[in-house]
Amino acid sequence: MKAAAIVLMALIPAAALVAQSAEEIITRMEQNQVHDTSRMEGRLIINDRFGSRTSSFISHARGADDALIEFTSAGERGQKVLRTRDEVYLFYPDAAELIRLQGAALRDSMLGSDVSYEDMTGNRALLDNYRVRLTGEETVAGRPTFRVELEARSRNVAYPRQTIWVDRELFVMRRAEQFSANGRLLKEVEVKETMEVSGLTFPARMVIRDVLKRNSSTEFVIDTAEVNISLPRNIFSLESLRW
Amino acid sequence: MITVTNVQKQYQDGDTTVHALRGVSLSIEQGEFLSIAGPSGSGKTTLLNLIGCIDTATAGDITIDGRTVAGCGKRELAAIRREKLGFIFQSFNLVPVLTAFENVAFSLTLTGTPDAEARERTMAILDEVGLAGMEERRPSQLSGGQQQRVAVARALVKEPTVVLADEPTANLDSRTGHAILELMVEMNRRHNTTFIFSTHDQMVMDYARRLTMLHDGEIVSDERRSA
Amino acid sequence: MKFLVRLAAKNLWRYGRRTLITAAAIALGLATYVLLDSMLVGADEESVRNLIWYETGSARIMHPDYWDERDRAPLRHVIEDPQSVLDAVRSRDVAATPRTTFSGELIVWRDPFPEDGSLLVHVTAIDPETDGRVYRFDQWISDGRPLQEGEPGVILGSWLAEDLGAEVGYPLIISARSRYGARVTIDAEVVGILNSPNPVINRGGIFLPLDIADLYLDMEGAVTQIDLRFADYARVEAPIAELEELPALRDLSIADWRLLGADYIAMMEADSVGSGIILFLVFIIAAVGVSNTMLMTIFERTREIGMMRALGMDDRAIRNLFLIEASGIGLIGAAAGVALGALGNIPMVRVGIDYSAMFRTMDAGYRSTGVLYGAWVPSTFVIAALMGIVLAVIVALVPTRRALRMNIPRALRQQ
Numbered sequence A: 001m002k003a004a005a006i007v008l009m010a011l012i013p014a015a016a017l018v019a020q021s022a023e024e025i026i027t028r029m030e031q032n033q034v035h036d037t038s039r040m041e042g043r044l045i046i047n048d049r050f051g052s053r054t055s056s057f058i059s060h061a062r063g064a065d066d067a068l069i070e071f072t073s074a075g076e077r078g079q080k081v082l083r084t085r086d087e088v089y090l091f092y093p094d095a096a097e098l099i100r101l102q103g104a105a106l107r108d109s110m111l112g113s114d115v116s117y118e119d120m121t122g123n124r125a126l127l128d129n130y131r132v133r134l135t136g137e138e139t140v141a142g143r144p145t146f147r148v149e150l151e152a153r154s155r156n157v158a159y160p161r162q163t164i165w166v167d168r169e170l171f172v173m174r175r176a177e178q179f180s181a182n183g184r185l186l187k188e189v190e191v192k193e194t195m196e197v198s199g200l201t202f203p204a205r206m207v208i209r210d211v212l213k214r215n216s217s218t219e220f221v222i223d224t225a226e227v228n229i230s231l232p233r234n235i236f237s238l239e240s241l242r243w
Numbered sequence B: 001m002i003t004v005t006n007v008q009k010q011y012q013d014g015d016t017t018v019h020a021l022r023g024v025s026l027s028i029e030q031g032e033f034l035s036i037a038g039p040s041g042s043g044k045t046t047l048l049n050l051i052g053c054i055d056t057a058t059a060g061d062i063t064i065d066g067r068t069v070a071g072c073g074k075r076e077l078a079a080i081r082r083e084k085l086g087f088i089f090q091s092f093n094l095v096p097v098l099t100a101f102e103n104v105a106f107s108l109t110l111t112g113t114p115d116a117e118a119r120e121r122t123m124a125i126l127d128e129v130g131l132a133g134m135e136e137r138r139p140s141q142l143s144g145g146q147q148q149r150v151a152v153a154r155a156l157v158k159e160p161t162v163v164l165a166d167e168p169t170a171n172l173d174s175r176t177g178h179a180i181l182e183l184m185v186e187m188n189r190r191h192n193t194t195f196i197f198s199t200h201d202q203m204v205m206d207y208a209r210r211l212t213m214l215h216d217g218e219i220v221s222d223e224r225r226s227a
Numbered sequence C: 001m002k003f004l005v006r007l008a009a010k011n012l013w014r015y016g017r018r019t020l021i022t023a024a025a026i027a028l029g030l031a032t033y034v035l036l037d038s039m040l041v042g043a044d045e046e047s048v049r050n051l052i053w054y055e056t057g058s059a060r061i062m063h064p065d066y067w068d069e070r071d072r073a074p075l076r077h078v079i080e081d082p083q084s085v086l087d088a089v090r091s092r093d094v095a096a097t098p099r100t101t102f103s104g105e106l107i108v109w110r111d112p113f114p115e116d117g118s119l120l121v122h123v124t125a126i127d128p129e130t131d132g133r134v135y136r137f138d139q140w141i142s143d144g145r146p147l148q149e150g151e152p153g154v155i156l157g158s159w160l161a162e163d164l165g166a167e168v169g170y171p172l173i174i175s176a177r178s179r180y181g182a183r184v185t186i187d188a189e190v191v192g193i194l195n196s197p198n199p200v201i202n203r204g205g206i207f208l209p210l211d212i213a214d215l216y217l218d219m220e221g222a223v224t225q226i227d228l229r230f231a232d233y234a235r236v237e238a239p240i241a242e243l244e245e246l247p248a249l250r251d252l253s254i255a256d257w258r259l260l261g262a263d264y265i266a267m268m269e270a271d272s273v274g275s276g277i278i279l280f281l282v283f284i285i286a287a288v289g290v291s292n293t294m295l296m297t298i299f300e301r302t303r304e305i306g307m308m309r310a311l312g313m314d315d316r317a318i319r320n321l322f323l324i325e326a327s328g329i330g331l332i333g334a335a336a337g338v339a340l341g342a343l344g345n346i347p348m349v350r351v352g353i354d355y356s357a358m359f360r361t362m363d364a365g366y367r368s369t370g371v372l373y374g375a376w377v378p379s380t381f382v383i384a385a386l387m388g389i390v391l392a393v394i395v396a397l398v399p400t401r402r403a404l405r406m407n408i409p410r411a412l413r414q415q
């Protein structure tokens, strides 16, 4: 009886430790992936039934909230997406038109990809939105990972459930799955390559699939990245959209 | 009764002016039986039209029963025609849808004669012109001579000042023509109605008690003859 | 005057053939007018009926802020307690049914569908038990069966189903947002195909049981609308005024079918301008035809007019005579035209004109498919008859006046 109590007492902190480490895992992953400041150049490769097309971009980001993406490929040259804490703006150079995305418009797909504007806003600061739970350790693409399940804290989170596989050694995301409230898989993210800059490891090539729309996928590639650099002042302001 | 004073009539035919009447003066007494004769184009029809108030003179004046025609409006002229003038046309010109009786009564209807009276007078005049029993026939059921008799009756039934007839027999064979002229003579005698008729037919002129010859829009002779 | 009428009647009778030809021209024009109008009114009436019976109901109760955002079918502005509203409305003997409309994406996959695809849609969640009190779908389910409570089934409009290649029994996914914005997916099965007389429904209708929508969309009993049908379905002012008094509806607003179908109504009105133009053209064509015969008729009688003038008949009386004759012709033509129109309208109303194939691709906006039925519009017959008479008189006026302006000797010379 006494022995049983001792075993029980030993188990409780162990369980607590596991729970804590799921949050730790996410925190460490976000430390890797969310940068104080960054400048990246990359490509968005969209594959759908119309074929494959590539858009290249330059992005600047600051923390989890602010980002400015400017497309540089011929088709959409000069198009910009500005994300601040609460808002997303689009700038179309041809029309010199600035559009603020609100409500349902945030759910539109960006450039016809499997990524919505909302995905760009929602994916950060996971611990604010989700309760996390470590549910195992698995090998993904030959790498050992933690499997972390996320469950939304409130009803207004776009993806009520997610599962994220985080590299056990590098604390970078290897794979993610996003589910609807009733448990249907909506999106799959596979990290194909990672990149290390200034001691931070983050995904450099990801394939995102909208599972509901078969035979389409979006590849997100980062070619060059600089992190923790100084960015021009006011870069994340509306004025900067109209350079 | 009827005076025609220095009446002129010109027609504008494109650029050329046709002088149909070049100053005609004429005085016609009650009860005359007058023929206006002359070659074709001499102005007979024109003169009758002016006296008949269905056309207006370019110059000069016409009076009928003391009324001056010049300067009368459309409605006044219509009233003069309705009340004082009777017409007999070369081609009869009856109302095709009306019976003989109705055609004659038509003139009385226009003058507003009460129905009963109109009926009586119509029956009487039809009898006089020799159409008793044919009252209900329509023009298409009557011969040319009979139609012209209806026309005579129609002209006379309202007891006009003057009856105007432009070549009344031209559309009839000579025998029927004679009969119509006889009828006109008879009516003139019986009712003392003035008759003015035009013709270029010598035989017709022979019926006239006064013969006015026109030539090229002017009166060239005007003679009275005893019957 | 009596004399003129008698003379006119005699003339009409005597010139029977001419009278008949002119009257026939009028009759033909009027019959065309009557039938055309019957068709247009029939189309409008049917469209209104089909709008109300399948799309809008007589009126809709909504959250006051819903209306401005209706295009996006948001689940933000809802009726939280539909039952109390339903009870209140039904206590006034008004048929009512709750519905929730939401926007989403319809996703179909190859096998059994012919290909993978997705489509942005508005889904209408209906209460299978009470929806039939307001709408009339059940009799138009051409395949499968009606929805059942608690069962994730959908009914698709027939054209939509055809475009998707859907058949009863096929599975599909509706991807949407819950009331709070979370992504939800509803796995459902096609249980029925709806082939209604309303092309808008056939082209885009997607129906789902309300309790399923409630569950998946996290509605917690709320609905976006309560749809109503009044005893006289198109008469809304009085019943709405009465309902607006109800305390249960105090914080809600009511929109009637005219507002709900405003695009359509506007189009119908624009269309009635179009039909006005068509009818006007018919009138003009008839007028031209009639005026031609009338012109001939009067021209032929120039000498008669000259003679009557020589006899001293007033111009005005002569004009009246001819106008009386014309109106007589008009009357005959009108009677014949109205009779002909009425006769032709019987099969139009009973049997109708089948044009089902036409509206499939053509977005004419008419809420109608299949067969177009005529309508009885008494006023049209009256208008047509009056028009016939007026038309005849108007077209007689011109040649009569011309003949009266001619000088008498010339008129007498005319052959």
Ligand SMILES: Nc1ncnc2c1ncn2[C@@H]1O[C@H](COP(=O)(O)OP(=O)(O)OP(=O)(O)O)[C@@H](O)[C@H]1O
Residues within 6 Å of the ligand: B011, B012, B013, B018, B019, B020, B038, B039, B040, B041, B042, B043, B044, B045, B046, B047, B200
């Ligand atoms: N409406 C008209 N316009 C132009 N000229 C006219 C008109 N009416 C008559 N005339 C001309 O006026 C003249 C007189 O014509 P009118 O008819 O009076 O002659 P008429 O004596 O009656 O001849 P007819 O014996 O042939 O009937 C003629 O030269 C004729 O050509």
Ligand SMILES: [Mg+2]
Residues within 6 Å of the ligand: B044, B045, B046, B166
């Ligand atoms: Mg002559």
